[in-house]
Amino acid sequence: MNQQTRFLETIGASTENALEEVGGIAELFRDCLGVLASFQLRVAEALAQAYTLGVGSFSIVVLTALFTGMVFSLESALQAVQYGVGSLVGGAVAYTSARELGPMLSGVVVAGRAGAAIAAELGSMVVTEQVEALHALGLSPVRMLVVPRLVALVLMLPLLTVMADVVSIGGGMWLAKQIAHIDYPTFIDSARANVHIADFLRGLIKSACFGLIIALVGSYQGLRTRGGAAGVGSATTRAVVTSIIVIFVTNFLLSYVLYGNHP
């Protein structure tokens, strides 16, 4: 077998794997919709997951957003003042936070924390036969395990994004005053003039989609875990890597569709 054939085979196998994963995740999503449509949501479990996955991610999202907002302000404020456009810094920081930084940072951080936790927990349940035990009891793992996590993340990620937006803009505003002497009213006026409520709302729509992606990818990878501890580790890694890649791609597509700067 020559090198070209091997290369083509590798491409073919990778494509097949990727399509299999897309199909599996789509099937899982369909099953989740079926559970929700039949009003079988386990509300108490969804609330518990919202606390574990959402509230538990609060501090890391806030810290990440705070320092990213401050870095953005640090990079832009001094130069903006030099060019005499210091009054635009507030708008730039708020615009970027609402549309991109808030949703993306929350999504990526939660993918790393909650996505990994979902894949690891479900993967451990698979290798210790707990998922098989659910089947044996006549219970659906999708209803018992996946849907509560999905609902929790779809609801919590927009809330985390609101916090990320506020903290990122607040951090940027504080640093702009410290290093470039842009006072708070100027910063706020600029933000209000350049950013509309629709920008924030679209950011929240994006973050809800990211929550859906993290829950589905994490659950899918967890539930198809094979082998022991090594299998759980691989599933966790795949869940985080896949979620982050899909979040970046989806972010581009949603920005293109939602912000509509195209013919």
Next chain:
Amino acid sequence: MSDNIYARLENVSLSYGDKHVLDGINLDIVKGAITCLIGLSGAGKSTVLRLLNGLRTPTSGRVYVEGVDIATLHKKELVKLRQQIGFAFQFSALFDSLSIYDNVALPLRENTSLSEPEIHTLVETLLSTVGLEQSAQALPSELSGGMLKRAGFARAVIAHPAMVLYDEPTTGLDPIITRLLTDIIRNLQIRDKSTAVVVSHDLESIYAMADYIAMLYDGKIIAYGTVAEIHSSTNPFVMQFIHGEIEGPIHVG
């Protein structure tokens, strides 16, 4: 299928890729009796249990439960069937985020319309029967191996299933706990007048509880009979296995 047969495997084969686990086996599970499956590790005994509640699908052949070919069941019917069959897993498979009480109560909460006070009464009574009343609020990680097995039994039988499947219920436990678990299996079967299938290597325990014994070897049922029949069998495979001899027709490795 006669009235005294609860389940039947008819010419069942099962393969995982190139590996043939079961090769055309036929086995009747007698209603209201305890049938024990014996055989070497990897002989396919646990697979037989999973075939009986539809967790595995045979590559060929038929599995009948109460006269119904389970391959013909729709998803909802299969779920109903599983709710009538208890399964006690080898490593208990208790949900580690739930207390022992909640693990045992789960099938009732999810599959029945019983009120919480009714569930409480049933769970407390059963936990007392298996000697776990003091550990109801403990998490599975806080219990010993024998206690986990008992909790797994309780979860398997809480809904009074028509058949209970036990996967290696006494493996790795000391003789006293083994005897205790053997008595529990027998007592629960008498209490519910249920059918039981037990996979085990523990011959002493099997002799104490079994009504029928089937031996699996090389993907086939090579012996089937009452305890007395198996014990007095002249089949060289059976003799080698029950006497634990290294030399003989069974090749290990």
